Amino acid sequence: GAVVSQHPSWVICKSGTSVKIECRSLDFQATTMFWYRQFPKQSLMLMATSNEGSKATYEQGVEKDKFLINHASLTLSTLTVTSAHPEDSSFYICSALKPGLGETQYFGPGTRLLVL
């Protein structure tokens, strides 16, 4: 297996503030990481693909100026939710692609965001 961590595990913030979520691959290097969002009782929604050293690729409908992604090293990607609003409250999950056979993604434990 492989270990991916996320920090923080949960965050409560006021509307209008920015929140940064970190995703780390602890025992392997990941040139590619992914950020997902999941609302209650709904399926995972891919927000963006984060590539080390280059700009992230955002899925259709995801505002890149609102969800800033930085993948500055082979073990760390960050997602910043800028000017958060209550509708941004969700479960944010990252995954890291482990190199080797099969393009296997390993998921972090997720970050629960509540915007008041």
Add this chain to the structure above:
Amino acid sequence: QKEVEQNSGPLSVPEGAIASLNCTYSDRGSQSFFWYRQYSGKSPELIMSIYSNGDKEDGRFTAQLNKASQYVSLLIRDSQPSDSATYLCALYNRKLIWGLGTSLAVNP
């Protein structure tokens, strides 16, 4: 047609029985297939990956892949209440393409 289709369930089986979860996909070029388990309020956890036609066994879990028929399945033997979760089928084609998941309930 959705790229990855799963029966949403819920699938209910008694403890100790075999649970059979199925998934069909549309992209014939897909090479990598995965089963993830997601408990309520948690992130997905990888159970099995399979790349070649046939069966792959890992403990109580067996994944089956048939590329000609474009389906992949997961069998869970000796099902336990702790297996109750949503099971997500996914394939990789530049990114993970997910099914919507099958909810499994194992009844004591």
